[in-house]
Structures are given as C-alpha cells and as structure tokens.
Amino acid sequence: METKQENVIRTDYSEIMQKSYIDYAMSVIISRALPDVRDGLKPVQRRTLYDMYELGIRYDRPYRKCARIVGDTMGKYHPHGDSSIYDALVVMAQDFKKGRTLVDGHGNFGSIEGDGAAAMRYTEARLEKLTQDVFLSDLDKNVVDFVPNFDETEKEPSVLPVRIPNILVNGADGIAVGMATSIPPHNLGEVIDAVKAYMKDNTISVKGLMRYIKGPDFPTGGIVVNKDDLHKIYETGSGKIRLRGKVEVEKLKGGRKQLVITEIPYTMLGANIGKFLNDVASLIETKKTTDIVDISNQSSKEGIRIVLELKKDTDVENLTNMLYKKTRLEDTFGVNMLAVADGRPETLSLKQIIEYHVDFVFEITTRKYHTLLDKELEKQEVQEGLIKACDVIDLIIEILRGSKNREQVKKCLVEGITEGIKFKSKASEKAAAKLIFTERQANAILDMRLYKLIGLEIEALQAEHEETMKNIALYKDILDNYDSMAAVIIKDMDAIKKEYGRKRRTAIENAEEAVYEEKKMEEMEVCFLMDRFGYMKLIDKNAYERNKEAVHNENKYVFNCMNTDKICIFTDTGKMHTIKAVDIPLGRFRDKGTPVDNLSNYDSSQERMLYVAPVGQLRSDRLLFVTKTSMCKLVEGAEFDVAKRTIASTKLADEDELIFIGSASEMEQIVLQSHGGCFLRFLTQEVSTMKKTALGVRGMKLADDDYLEHAYLLAGHQEYTISYHDKEYALNKVRLAKRDTKGIKPRI
Known part of the structure; x- marks a missing residue:
C-alpha cells in the first residue's frame, strides 16, 4: 500500500503575514473603499444601482421597499452585510450630501442635522431619471464588460457606462488601508463644459480647465475663500479648501440686529451643526462675547436658518470674524483626489480625471456604435x-408547395439544391437552382407572413431598407472619424446639461483672514474656593473679607489669585491638571460652584487631589514630592507653568503613588511617618532639587512590609502637633537625624 506524502511548505511566518496583509489591503482599496475613476462609484454603489435597474425600479414606476433592494443586492452581488448596502443607498438619496442624487428616496432618509434614516423596512426608493438616462441607459448595447458575481451564478457590470465625470459631479470619500480619498462635489454644467473644452483641445492646461470649473460646488452652498489655492489643489490632486458659511444681517425693531446663517460649510453637516450651536453657547457662557443675546436654530426643509440675536451697537463684522475663528463656521475641507485608475489607486489631477473620463466615454461610445x-x-x-424574394415570390411559392419539409426549402434557397422538390416546369427548376440567399435571409423568407406581399408593405420594406442604409453610413462615419464621434458625445453632453444642469450654489472668492479684536479682560484679584467635594468657585476680595471665617470653615482650599491666572491641581497618580481661572464661575459666596471634573481632565473616581495652587504662586515656589515608597525630591515651581491641560508632574516607579505635595520654600525640616509607626525628622536641604521627570532620593529606610503614610513640613521653631494613637504628639520632639536612615517609634 502506497503512503501519501505530505507536501509541507516551510516559510517565514512574517512573509505569510506580509503577503496576506497586502492582499487584504489591496482588496479593501480596489473592492470596497475607493471609487473607480470611470464611473465614480464604489462597488457597493455600483451593485445597488445595477440591482435596482435589474429589478425594474425605474424613475417612472412605483417606489419599492429599500429592504427588497438591499436583500436582492446582498444575495446576488454584495455579500457583505445589509448595513453597508443600505448606508450607501441612503447617501445616494441625500441631496445635502450629493451634488446630484442618484436614488429617489421616499420616506425618512435622514436630515442635514445628522438625524439617521428610518429602518429599511419603512423606506422606499427608485432610480432617479438622471441615473437611468446617464448611468444605465446603454447597458444592453455591450458597452461594458460583465463579470461573474461572487458565486458565479449571476453576471454584473465591471463598471457602469456613465456618460458624465460622476467622480467630479458627486465627489467621493472613503478610507482604505493606508490611504483615503476625499473629492469635493462640482457643478454638473461646469464639468460638462470642461470636458467639451478638453475634447476640442487635449493640450489644455489645468488653468484652462478652471475657466470652466471655477471650483467645488457643495450642495450646502457656502463660500470657498481661498480661490488662489485651487489651481495648486487641482494640479496636484491634494490640498485644503477653506470654507465659510453664509452670514446675513437682518435689522429688527428698536435698532437691534440679528445674524442669520443661511448656508453652512459642507464639513458642518450632521452632528457638527449641534456642535456649532454648543460652541456659540460656550462663547457666551465663558464671556468671550457678550454681544449675543439669544441663539436659535430655525432650520427646516426649506433650508438652514440659524439666528443669533445681538445687543444694540454690536460690532457685527468683529463678531462674525470671531465666529469664523472660534467655531466651525469657517472650516477646511481636505482634498485628496485618489481613485482606482487602470486597476490601481492613483492620486489624480483635474486634467487626469477628465482624460480618463473622455477615454472611457470614447470606449463605451465605440462599443455602442x-x-x-x-x-x-x-x-x-x-x-x-x-x-429580392418579393421579385421571385412566385418561384419561392412553387418551391414551398413542392417541398416535403422546411430544411428542403432552406437548402434550395441557400445552396440551390432542388433534389426531391416537385416543380411545374424545368424552367422553374433551373431558376430555383440559381437562387443564392444567406442563412439569415432564408429564415426570414420562411418566417415571412403573406400580408407582407401587399404593395404598401413592400413599399414600407423598401423605405425601411433606405433608413437602415442611412444608419449604417452614419454609424460607420462615427466609428471611422474622431470628429464625428466627438460631435455625437458633445451633443449628448449638451442634452444632459440642458436637462439636468443647475446654477452654482457655492461662491468662490479670495477673502482675507478673519481677524477679530478680542476684548481684553479687566485684570483683578479674586479668591479661589474649593470645598471637600471638589466644587469650586471664585469670589471677589470684598466678599471674602466679609465671610472670612465661614470661607475657611467650609472650604478645603482657599487662596487669592488673579482672574488671568491658572489653577494647578496635583494628584496622587503623579498628574497635574490645569484650569484657567477665567473658566471658573465668578459668583457669590453662597453659590454652589462647579465640579472640578467639569472644567478639567481630573477624574475623582481614578485619582485623589493632594495639592492645589495658582501658577502665579508656583513660579516663585519650590514643591516637595513624597511617595509611598519614601522617594523624595524638591522641584522648582516654574516647571509647572505649562500650556497643556494635563501633564505628568513627577516620575513614579511601578506600583508607587504620591502621598504628599507641599510648598517647601520657607520650610526648614521634613518629618516622614510610616504605616508601622516610625518617624524621621531631617533638614529640607538634605533633599536635592531635581527636574519633575526625576524619581527622587530615598527619605526613610523602611522595613520590608512598611510604607509611608504621611509627610509634614516644619518651619524653624514652629510647634507642630499631630494626633497619634488618640494622643497629641509634637513633631518637634522627634530626634533630628539624617535622611536615608531608619525612623524611631515614639514613646507615648
């Protein structure tokens, strides 16, 4: 019996991983995330539109449930889950996202403010007339290649025969592996004019094309304010477009005004509208502006309308510039014109996109004709x-009457074989032997009905033949002459522009950088208060003086600072969080205050506060850091004057944590207390001043199972008493020793 030998392939694991990942990445790039430059569609969009075409869901027929479309597409062409298909279908129906919608949606397909579409079982859809006329009309004329679907039970088009540069008209966005595409939508009429200009002169430059395509045309309108940068963006295929919303000023009774935002930047679509409203509200709350009295979102199906009611004598221009600077009313749209061209991803210039489109249109037109x-x-x-048969109809009838079957007649008509056929005369048989019809002609003669022999029918046949000859001459001319084919394509594009073109929505201009003068804050000294629950507030100095005793009794941290200062919060995890004093509400002494968690990155569930001080005080101070494992160091306070909201205030060893942070500038001695009851007193000068990134030096030698619980700072002759085992214990009585020695246990 033969033993089957195993074929074991030995290879480096990393090589397999590399090859597999590259295969996966290319699959995502080509078959999922990036559009094809020819039809501007991703596979899921192409398959959905083709499935609707196959199901007969045309623009002039009733809507069909989206669930039916999604299920059919998934079962036949796109086996990757229903959500990706439905999401693609929804986006193709949203007129605020697409330059031209490709699907006519019926029902709730979401809103410009970010509301999602209803479930697919509730919504209905059909093809738009544009999609049917311009994207799918010639599929029956062998204009594109059909390829097997995933299980080879159906055929699907490898690309749709789109007769306009859809990748420019509708734009595209997608994230692949290691690359992403972001192409803005453009005006259909302008794009068609640019294509015609290229066809008339293929040496035209990007600058020449931009005489027709002024720039992006977003469905949300808005204003592109960096017109001069567009040439470089279209030349290289990447760059940043600066977009602004459209703001109008309306006058109210009593001399008051209101700002009305009627168009928004394309990037503000969806949840970003709500974020914009929150940002404006935040500007009001933080007193960055006091000019806005009220803000309301009055947007509806008719369009965007966000109203900001203003105080009298408001500097409208300065406020508008502030909104451009501080909110998303001015935003950037990152352009990266990446698409699949000739089967590989490529970043394309405006001219290259039009070149690929024109080549594709010529290809599908050639195949069509x-x-x-x-x-x-x-x-x-x-x-x-x-x-020819009508001229010898009597002979053909004689052949038919004398034949036994259809094949006998066919052989006589095609090859002149008369054997077995009964003729009335030898002359008829000789004439029959001379007949030469083609196979197709013979079948047509045999299928011909008798009424076709009526005189008028024969005349109609001759007229039809003349029309056919004219068509043949026309089609041959189109196929043989570039100019004739170009004229046909241009005529077709003119018809598309006439029916589907519309006015530009986005204005293109060069605008100066938004500059606004920030009102300078009046600098004043305030008192910072924080209670043991972490609620903080600022009160003015007079309120502090009036309630001094209550202030200190009810609050854990109390100190004076400037309203331009920053408050630093040090925690046991070694972090330091900063809060601008201006962000802390200035109120009355009895006001509740704001939780520290709301204004900083401090998380009361994960860390414990050890020390709070203003940056102004820290600049001339030195801080003592003591950890649980008895590591000590002094750090210059100026090191904590930073711009970041959260930094590491010290370096900690694994499993270590801070137990004490305090101001050591005027303190001469340090006392450490361990969990095991050991005390060690030594001079502050024995601890080195280090950078905040250092671990520090050892303060007390600890037993194996011991750790530090408390640390204290003492002035020279200060009497400092603590409660220890329910009795008072003066720390000054602890024998003065050296750092890095064992502590002593007190006798009480």
Whole structure:
C-alpha cells in the first residue's frame, strides 16, 4: 500500500503575514473603499444601482421597499452585510450630501442635522431619471464588460457606462488601508463644459480647465475663500479648501440686529451643526462675547436658518470674524483626489480625471456604435433578402408547395439544391437552382407572413431598407472619424446639461483672514474656593473679607489669585491638571460652584487631589514630592507653568503613588511617618532639587512590609502637633537625624 506524502511548505511566518496583509489591503482599496475613476462609484454603489435597474425600479414606476433592494443586492452581488448596502443607498438619496442624487428616496432618509434614516423596512426608493438616462441607459448595447458575481451564478457590470465625470459631479470619500480619498462635489454644467473644452483641445492646461470649473460646488452652498489655492489643489490632486458659511444681517425693531446663517460649510453637516450651536453657547457662557443675546436654530426643509440675536451697537463684522475663528463656521475641507485608475489607486489631477473620463466615454461610445452597426447590418441582410424574394415570390411559392419539409426549402434557397422538390416546369427548376440567399435571409423568407406581399408593405420594406442604409453610413462615419464621434458625445453632453444642469450654489472668492479684536479682560484679584467635594468657585476680595471665617470653615482650599491666572491641581497618580481661572464661575459666596471634573481632565473616581495652587504662586515656589515608597525630591515651581491641560508632574516607579505635595520654600525640616509607626525628622536641604521627570532620593529606610503614610513640613521653631494613637504628639520632639536612615517609634 502506497503512503501519501505530505507536501509541507516551510516559510517565514512574517512573509505569510506580509503577503496576506497586502492582499487584504489591496482588496479593501480596489473592492470596497475607493471609487473607480470611470464611473465614480464604489462597488457597493455600483451593485445597488445595477440591482435596482435589474429589478425594474425605474424613475417612472412605483417606489419599492429599500429592504427588497438591499436583500436582492446582498444575495446576488454584495455579500457583505445589509448595513453597508443600505448606508450607501441612503447617501445616494441625500441631496445635502450629493451634488446630484442618484436614488429617489421616499420616506425618512435622514436630515442635514445628522438625524439617521428610518429602518429599511419603512423606506422606499427608485432610480432617479438622471441615473437611468446617464448611468444605465446603454447597458444592453455591450458597452461594458460583465463579470461573474461572487458565486458565479449571476453576471454584473465591471463598471457602469456613465456618460458624465460622476467622480467630479458627486465627489467621493472613503478610507482604505493606508490611504483615503476625499473629492469635493462640482457643478454638473461646469464639468460638462470642461470636458467639451478638453475634447476640442487635449493640450489644455489645468488653468484652462478652471475657466470652466471655477471650483467645488457643495450642495450646502457656502463660500470657498481661498480661490488662489485651487489651481495648486487641482494640479496636484491634494490640498485644503477653506470654507465659510453664509452670514446675513437682518435689522429688527428698536435698532437691534440679528445674524442669520443661511448656508453652512459642507464639513458642518450632521452632528457638527449641534456642535456649532454648543460652541456659540460656550462663547457666551465663558464671556468671550457678550454681544449675543439669544441663539436659535430655525432650520427646516426649506433650508438652514440659524439666528443669533445681538445687543444694540454690536460690532457685527468683529463678531462674525470671531465666529469664523472660534467655531466651525469657517472650516477646511481636505482634498485628496485618489481613485482606482487602470486597476490601481492613483492620486489624480483635474486634467487626469477628465482624460480618463473622455477615454472611457470614447470606449463605451465605440462599443455602442459597433453593436448598433452590427444590428443594422443584420437588418440590411434580412431586408435585402426579403426585397429580392418579393421579385421571385412566385418561384419561392412553387418551391414551398413542392417541398416535403422546411430544411428542403432552406437548402434550395441557400445552396440551390432542388433534389426531391416537385416543380411545374424545368424552367422553374433551373431558376430555383440559381437562387443564392444567406442563412439569415432564408429564415426570414420562411418566417415571412403573406400580408407582407401587399404593395404598401413592400413599399414600407423598401423605405425601411433606405433608413437602415442611412444608419449604417452614419454609424460607420462615427466609428471611422474622431470628429464625428466627438460631435455625437458633445451633443449628448449638451442634452444632459440642458436637462439636468443647475446654477452654482457655492461662491468662490479670495477673502482675507478673519481677524477679530478680542476684548481684553479687566485684570483683578479674586479668591479661589474649593470645598471637600471638589466644587469650586471664585469670589471677589470684598466678599471674602466679609465671610472670612465661614470661607475657611467650609472650604478645603482657599487662596487669592488673579482672574488671568491658572489653577494647578496635583494628584496622587503623579498628574497635574490645569484650569484657567477665567473658566471658573465668578459668583457669590453662597453659590454652589462647579465640579472640578467639569472644567478639567481630573477624574475623582481614578485619582485623589493632594495639592492645589495658582501658577502665579508656583513660579516663585519650590514643591516637595513624597511617595509611598519614601522617594523624595524638591522641584522648582516654574516647571509647572505649562500650556497643556494635563501633564505628568513627577516620575513614579511601578506600583508607587504620591502621598504628599507641599510648598517647601520657607520650610526648614521634613518629618516622614510610616504605616508601622516610625518617624524621621531631617533638614529640607538634605533633599536635592531635581527636574519633575526625576524619581527622587530615598527619605526613610523602611522595613520590608512598611510604607509611608504621611509627610509634614516644619518651619524653624514652629510647634507642630499631630494626633497619634488618640494622643497629641509634637513633631518637634522627634530626634533630628539624617535622611536615608531608619525612623524611631515614639514613646507615648
């Protein structure tokens, strides 16, 4: 018995991983995330539109449930889950996202403010007329290649025969592996004019094309304010477009005004509208502006309308510039014109996109007219056979009457074989032997009905033949002459522009950088208060003086600072959080205050506060850091004057934590207390001043299972008493020793 040998392939694991990942990445790039430059569609969009076409869900027929479309697409062409198909279908129906919608949605397909579409079982859809006329109309004319679907039970088009540069008209966005695409939408009429200009002169430059395509045309309108940068963006295929919303000023009674935002930047779509409203509210709350009295979102199906009610004598221009600077009313749209061209991802310039489109349109037009020509040549052959048959109709009838079967007649008509056929005369048999019809003509003669022999019908046949000959001449001219084909394509594009073109929505201009004068805050000294629950507030100095005793009794941290200062919060995890004093509400002494968690990154569930001080005080101070494992160091306070909201205030060893932070500038001695009851007193000068990134030096030698619980700072002759085992214990009585020695246990 033969033993089957195993074929074991030995290879480096990293090589397999590398190859597999590259295969996966290319699959995502080509078959999922990036559009094809020819039709501007991703596979999921192409398959959904083709499925709707196959199901007969045309623009002039009733809507069909989206669940039916999604299920059919998933079962036949796109086996990757229903959500990706429905999401693609929804976006193709949203007129605020697409330059031209490709699907006519019926029902709740979401809103410009970020509301999601209803479930697919509730919504209905059908193809738009544009999609049917411009994207799918010639699929029956062999204009594109059909490929097997995932299980080879159906055929699907590898690309749709789109007759406009859809990748420019509708734009595209997608994130692949290691690359992303972001192409803004453009005006259909302008894009068609640019294509015509290229066809008339293929040496035209990007600058020349930009005489027709002024820039992006977003469905949300807005204003592109960096017109001069567009040439470089279209030349290289990447760059940043600066977008602003459209702001109008309306006058109210009593001399008051209101700012009305009627168009928003394309990037503000969805949840970012709510974020914009929150940002404006935040500007009001933090007193960055006191000019806005009220803000309301009055947007509806008719369009965007966000109203800001203003105080009298408001500097409208300065406030508008502030909104441009501080909110998303001015934003950037990152352009990266990446698409699949010739089967590989490529960043394309404006001219390259139009070149690829024109080449594609010429290809599908050539294939279309070859198909039409072949059909006309078939018709010509049949018509000429029927006309010829009418001239010898008596002979053909005689052959039919004398034959036994259809095949016998066919052989006589095609090859002149008369054997077995009964003729009335030898002359008829000789004439029959001379007949030469083609196979197709013979079939047409045999299928011809008797009424076709009526005189008028024969005349109609001859007229039809003349029409066929004209068509053949026309199609041959189109196929043989570039200018003739170009004229046909241009005529077709003119018809598309006339029916589907519309006015530009986005204005293109050069605008100066938004500059606004920030009102300078009046600098004043305030008192910072924080209670043991972490609620903090600022009160003015007079309120502090009036309630001094209550202030200190009810609050854990109390100190004076400037309202331009920053408050630093040090925690046991080694972090330091900063809060601008201006962000802390200035109120009355009895006001509740704001939780520290709301204004900083401090998380009361994860860390414990050890020390709070203003930056102004820290600049001339030195801080003592003591950890649980008895590491000590002094750090200059100036090191904590930073711009970041959260930094590491010290370096900690694994499993270590801070137990004490305090101001050591005027303190001469340090006392450490361990969990095991050991005390050690030594001079502050024995601890080195280090950078905040250092671990520090050892303060007390600890037993194996011991750790530090408390640390204290003492002035020279200060009497400092603590409660220890329910009795008072003066720390000054602890024998003065050296750092890095064992502590002593007190006798009480």
